[in-house]
Amino acid sequence: MNRHAHGPWRFWLCALTLWGAGLWPQAMAQDASASAGHARHQRPQLATGAAMAPDGRLWVVGVNAQAQLFVQTTALGGPVLWSEPRILNTGQDPIAADGESRPKIAFGPKGWVVISYTMPLAKRFTGFVRMLRSSDGGASFGEPFTVHQDRQEITHRFDAIAFDGKGVLHTLWIDKRDQSPKGSAQAYVGAAIYRNASQDGGASFGPDTKVADHSCECCRIGLARNAQGDLKATWRHVFDGNTRDHAFASVGAAANRITRSTFDGWQINACPHHGPGLAADAHAGANGFHTVWFGIRKVNGQDQAAVRYARLNAQGVPLPKTERTLPDPRAEHADVMAHGSKVAVVWRSSEGAVTTLKAWLSQDGGQNFSLKTLSQTTGYNDHPRLAQNGEQMVVVWRNTQEIQVHELHF
Template identity: 55%
Template sequence: MKNTAISFARAGLRSARALGVAALALGLHAALAQHAGHGAPAQAAAPKPTKERAPRPQLGTGAAFAPDGSLWMAALDEQGRLFVQTAHAQEKGWQWGAPRTLDTSTDRISADGENRPKLLFGPKGLVLVSYTQVLDKPFTGFIRMLRSTDGGKTFGPPATVHADRQIITHRFESIAFDAQGALHTVWIDKRDLETAPRVGSKSTYRGAAIYRNVSLDGGVTFGPDIKVADHSCECCRIALAQGPDGRVRALWRHVFEPNVRDHALAVLDVQGKSADIVRATEDGWRIDGCPHHGPALVAAQEGFHAVWFGIRQEGDATVAGVRYARLATDGRPEPGSVQRIPDARAEHADLQAQGSKVAVVWRSTDGATSTLKAWTSTDAGKTFRAQVLGQAEGDNDFPRLVRHGERMVVVWRNSKEVKIHDIGF
């Protein structure tokens, strides 16, 4: 297994000491509930004198393979500028080229873990980079996109992809092509929360909503904003995957009645028809707050593979953890396929699959040291073998697992370097 690293100036993301699985399991429900104003306000406490804290580094990184097999990343540098960088596999490991700064006008860009820049390659030299533009009002943003038609040599100016221009939440976007070449953009949106009736100071609307649109010309123009579902969780990433039938599925943390934050799956119809929501997980997450911990989804030989974080009752114990399952084509978990990853500190898992080979990667942190781990299967997810890929001290991003043909690699960024780990089966 090869391991290559690239050094660069400090840029950044959420600290490895951020809220993790262990803290959730210990019951910090109140902290989750009041996070970002998503739950009931906590009782005021007397202010304590504190030292001024340095801004949290923004290390959130997008990664993808280009059609030619080169590995690309999109991230922010220490000045908050968006850049792309390309690596090529050499006999002695991966070799990175020089970073190239992209023109994003005056946009402030979010690159904080669940809300990172995204890279997507299309036909005929098309390269797309999407990101959330941070607006002045807290927790608001616009989804923006850069477009290249020459394989990423040059990019046009950024454009906002959604029709709605209210200064509200349009954040946590994901982008994917279907088999017909239609571009699907999906994001978390709070326009319905803003207009919902209120009882006192509290809205009657649960969570946010999932919205999307479709572009039939590779991101030149976009169709109308379409609501996929009311009542999504507020700050978890949305997973997109093209199914065996060529249509794109979206998997997100949903707020089911009365306030259960399990996951929902929907097919994204290219004509924009309303999607039927399928419940894809049954953990029974009953915390009135967002864990900032979205799912991952990839096509299987039949149906899908999925990983997610949740808390469920197992006998007399309430057990938090990252879980894996095979989902049927309609999105429902296959009986007997749900497994908890054997690491109580596992968080922010990603996965890929090729034929009968499945890889799951995650970060495991003790508060000071983060360990990159993998779970690999050669029998379509029936059994797995655990591996340790590396460690990092201090601030680091969540691992990104990407695939090109038979090859799967993990891109893992910390405040000093970007490490590339080849997955071995």
């Protein structure tokens, strides 16, 4: 059995079993600790970040078998010929590189390149968001530093980074500084989303600012830039009654001004480690977004686990009649990107020891899709990640043997 790949149906069956035994929250907490890179972690750390440089080369950042942070690059349009891995100086930092927690890379103006990662601390479920910075297009990187001002030994994890249209670097993360102290009469539900901004490509940062209270604890944050260059975020949120649907907000707007963007109504006191994806929708002047997410909802009285796709308006509200379930009951950890009328959704699908990489491609802004199988592997493998440079989109998928790159042709 492929221990690294757990499809939604397998996930929910396990959840029901653990919930009945009273072990579900404990199991999720243990998985959270493992995904943060603690010493008990036994799986190879394959979670890899990917981005396209301004010159069109694809960059990846990940952790090797010696727990060292590395970058590699390749040109596109022909055979994938990776450069030699370049080991980066991260001092003695342990690095989280599994599942929803992965190193990330982003390119900005003026030759700015930043790489972020979560550094687990000694106490379980805690970490610092760390960053490396380059001002010469990635030819060299400085020493690592902590992004946030808060230095408590608490959760600062599952970071996300992006430059907005004005060249401002935004870093977001899941943060637990607002949790109620032990013995408090009213517990603080979940965690919070915090952020800060840098006007100079990571040389300095503004204050830590809260985006919203009551996020889920261990799911990735999705980021996308709209047509005006403004950054938007989506994350799994804890709504009333421990309902774990998704929220949407403008990065930099006032705290707690959020929109509910999914309505599965999944009520569970645990985190599924299965965050959303977000991409701008500029087709025919839409100025909205494409989103993908995993959720469980009641359908004819039965729990139905699925990865779903929908379009959102500019404020993050779901557009009527755009939601659909991905055509694969084993789909998990989907990602989405778009350019004009072209929309790509990718995911992995597991059955026994075999994991399949699939793509769902649209040429009409997400109204119709065609399904493609891109690759298969056995054993441990990462979640697929999309990277793009304009209309050119590629899928990056890592296993224990290689980092695959699949250019998408619509």
